[in-house]
Structure formats: C-alpha cells, structure tokens
Amino acid sequence: MSLELRNVTKTYREPGGGRLPVLNIANFTLAAGEQVVLVGSSGGGKTTLLNIIAGITTPDEGQVRIDGTDLSQLPEAARDRFRAERLGYVFQTFNLLPAFTALENVLLGMSFSGKRPDRARAIQLLDQVGLKHRLYHKPSQMSVGEQQRTSVARALVNTPRLLLADEPTANVDAANQQNILDLLRSSCKEHNVSLLLVTHAAEVAGQFDRVEKLADFNKPVRVAGA
C-alpha cells in the first residue's frame, strides 16, 4: 500500500480563539511494504499526523491518498470502514479494552471490519506474538509487554495494508522494547504491510533504513491575524 500526503495542514483552536498550526506538510510518501520511522519532538504533531492518516482526524486542507483513495474526501462512515478494513493502529498506551480477554480484544478488531470474526486466525496471531498461554486473560492480568503484544496482534488481525504505530515501545521495559519492535517489523515484512512508526527513541530509530524527522518536512505556519 502506498501513502501520499500533499499540502496537508492542520490547526487546532486555541483557548483564546486563535488557531494553533500543528501540521503543514507539503509532501510525504510511503511506498508499499516500506518501513519508515518518524521522529520528532513531543508536541510536534506526530500523533496528529497518524490520526489524519488513519482518518480519525480530518486535515484542514490537503490530500491524504492511500492506494489512490483520498481519505480526506471520504465521508466519516467510509473512513471508519476504510480504517477497520485496511489499516492497523498500535497505540503507545496499548488501548486494550479492560472488559475483554486478550483473544476478545483481538477479535474486536475484526468485529468492526464487517468480516466474520475468525477465531482461529486471532489465536494464531496471539500464538505468533507469544501469548497462546494468555488467550483468556484480561489486560489487568497481563504484563505491559504482553498487553502491547496483544495490541500488535489486534492491529494485524484484519491483514492491514498499512500499520501505524505511535510510540509502541514507550511504555514497555527495555527487554520487551526489542521484542515488540522485532515483532512489528517481522510481521509487516512477512505480510508485505507498510509500517509507519513514530518514536522519539534514538535506539529504535537507528534500526530502520528510512528515518524521517517530522520537523524536516512539517512547516506549520501561523497565519497572520489568526
């Protein structure tokens, strides 16, 4: 899956009524199967960028093309469907639902895609991330590393074409950091999934062939009088 951002801008309303520019990206591309790490300072708009690519947030202007489809032009319901079917998202804080077991959290990813939940595939993925013995454990009964591995399995369950990972190793210990990273990279490679990983950790970024600094291509401009 290819990703292309053109002239994407995003501002947020400030408490005083003004507009805070966050993103102003003239051009950004990601080829099919490519693995890219995006680094940037805290508050630099990394998460906003991922949310725009995922269709969770809409840009003020510009185009977000994924395999030729301009996500920013789709109605919200179509963006939701697109996200469920073709994108995977790994969050910094895992975002597992506390009422559901590891297996159910993974199946949940399928439930919203309109596909028939494939229990065998969910179990297979959890097995691949080393959690076969944790299928029926709730998040509160798992370590943070296990929780993040569950969230990786959930992100991959719909066989996405693009995986977005927002600081996936930030909340796990050093030993698990590398495991998670290896898991993400090998899974994406195995299934030819494009990977866009956001991090501020140099040791993580150093493992990728392509490292993009957000500040290099994101030039937010405060509009005069705004």
Add this chain to the structure above:
Amino acid sequence: MNLATIAWKNVRQRGLASSLTAISVALGVMLMVMVLVIYGILQNTFNQRSINYDLIVGPKGSPLQLVLSTVYHISPPIENLPYRFYEDIKKDPRVTVAIPIAMGDVTEKGNFPIVGTIPEFFKIEYAPRREFRVKGTEFHQPFDAYIGSRVAIENNWDVGTKLKLRHGGAAGDHVHDEEFTVVGILQATGTPHDKTVYVHLEGFYQIQGHDKPLNEAIKREREFYGEPPLSEEEMAAEIKNIQAKYGSHDHAHGHEGHDHAHHDHGHQTAPIQKEVTSILVQCKTPIAARLLAGELKKGSKAQGVNPILPMQELMTTIVGPIQQLLLVMTAMIVLVSGIGIFVSIYNSMTARRREIAIMRALGAQRSTVFTIILAESIILCLGGGLLGLLLGHGLVFAAAPIIEVRAGVIVNPLAFESAELVLFPVLLLMAILIGILPGMTAYQTDVAESLSS
C-alpha cells in the same frame, strides 16, 4: 463478536452497578406481575368459569351477597325460600334445570362450608364444558356426602370417612349429632367446589333444627306467598293434615333425651318444613332467563340474579380501580428503576469515553457505538424484567397456600396473565428511551481527543 456480546461484556464489567440497577427493575416488575396475576386469579374466580347457571334465585336482598354465598361460600346466605317456591321454579316451562341449595353449616373439622343439594347437581357441568369427576360411589342416600379435593387433602379424608356438621350462625359452636358418610371425592376443579362438602338435601333436612316447626313453616310460607294468616283452628287442622300425610316426627320439638345420632331417619320431611337458601337455574334460552329474572324482580319476595353481573360489577367498581392504582404505583417503581439505569449508564459514559474512542479507532462507526450503548440499556431493562417475572411468579407460587387459607380464594400457582406479555415491549421501549442520551454521548465522542486524554 457481535454487538450484543460486546454490550454484555460492558455490562458485566460494571458488575455491581449493573446488578443493582437490574434488580431495581426486577423488583418493580415483580410487583407488577404479582398485581396482574392476583387480579387475574380474582377475575377467573369470579367469572363464568366457576358457574354454569343462567340464574341464581334467592330471597330479596343484595345480589352480590346472593352470588357470594351461593357460588363462593364466602358470605352468609340472605334468608331462605320455601321449598314450594323451588318446586314452582322447577315447574316453570322456561326452566330446564333447577337445583336447590341449602347452606349454613360447616364441617366440624376444618370449617369447610356444607352445601345441601340433590344428586342432579353433580350431573350438570359445573362450568361450561367441565363436568364433575368423582372418585367414589353414587350420591343418593340421605346421609351421603361428596367432598371437594382440597377438603380431602386438608382433612385427610377419604371415601368412608364419617363427618359431623357444626351449626352456622349464632349457635356457631353447636355440633350436630348426625353423621354423614363420604361416598365420593370430587376431582380438583380450581373453583370453590374444591373446598366444599356437599351433603344430600334430604339428609340436610333431617338434621335436628334444619326442618322448621310445622306451625312456623306454615306461617312463613303463607307470608311468602302473600296469603292471609290462618286462624288457630285452621292452623291445627293444617298441621294435622300434614302429619297424617308425612308422619308426626318433628325435629324441632321434643328432642331432649333423644339419641339423634342413632334414631331412624327413614321418615320423610314434609315439604312445607323444608327451606332452600337459593336455587340454581338453567333456562331454555338466555331470553327466557332474563324474562324470569324480570318477573321475579316485580315480586316482593325473591330475586333472580345472573351470577356473572354482580361479580363483574364488583370487579369493575372496586377490584378494578384498586388494581389500576396498584399497577400505576408499580409502573412508577419500574419508571424510577429505569431512571436509575439511565443515571448509571450516563454517569459511566465519562469514564468510558476512552473505551468508546478505542472502538472508534478500531473502525467502529458512530452508529455502532450508539447501538452498543443502547444494547446495554436493553440488556439491563429486559434482564431485570425477566428476573422480576420469575420472582413475581415465584412469590405467587409461594404465597398461593397462604392466600387460599386467608382469603378462601383458590390460587393456581402457575397462573400466567396475557397482560404480562405487554411488559416486555414496554420495557424495551423504556430501555430505548433510557439508552438514547448516553448513546448520543457515545455517538458524539471525539476520538482523537479521548484517546489523548
């Protein structure tokens, strides 16, 4: 996973709050079910199912009292009618069946009402298309008795048991010497018959004090028919005439030192000494019944009552409004419980914004999260309703024997009212109304903001 499963998981996650709110609905529904079922039991008890006669003919007075005493045995009889009047009614060409009923006593053991009647009573269906079924032999000797199924169970009586009668009215502690023999046990009917002892009318009259002294009987009958009183000479001649025809045995006089339990009751009681408390009448047509009732109404001594009408009036004017009041109160309880569910779900929405945002980030549409919240409300309302239904019927089941003893009303512990079927659509509607606002909160959740919070 389907949306209902997701909703159920969410409900379980808030176990305590969910249980408490569902239980509050359950209690309201339980009370409502009990009101409906008990009202239904009263309605069934006091409607056509209990009686298969067009008219109850009895002395002038309250029609309701006449029906309650004759059919349900829960009110004292108004007065008595001369036996001759029963014979007049029986001869009426519009009448197909006339059954005399004599009441007033109870069993020595258990205080079950005694009804004196004729064998033909058991040949008539006690309710439309429902025949008496008897375990035992024919009911034809003067001191034969049939007992209802409940009487048999509660008194542990069987065919062959001897029973004595306790006199009703003011002399309530007097036990008659005469013994009746149980010759049959009526199979359960779910009606007042189950708690009644039927004795042969002829035997009933042969009990000491049940046949009137001749002079009093002659006087009462003449009064009833509006005939002029007899002079002393005429009275003496009339008494002599009757004694010559039926024998001189007079139970009302000269019984001191007389062993009544063992003397020969083979004599015949003069008709003039007999009285009936009421007459059950079947007519050739409903119009004939109305005409007969109309004629009786014009007279001054008797009345003919359609047994359904006074009970319908009672249900409409007294029991119905009470039931409606109770239903309104229980509906208010259910409504308050519904508000409790609303508060519980709505309050949880703030804490669940992140969960909803996660589902949205995974691709759930706004309408999907709205539906999940609505489903949670439906699960709590309908789950509570189902629990209330079971509790309500459970309590009726448990309370049935107590109600029977205290109110004399036979309760089917498995009674179900069709009105209960309305409860669930109403609860569903309530659940939808309750779920709309929290559902809209979920619908409007800002995903990016909630995920970052």
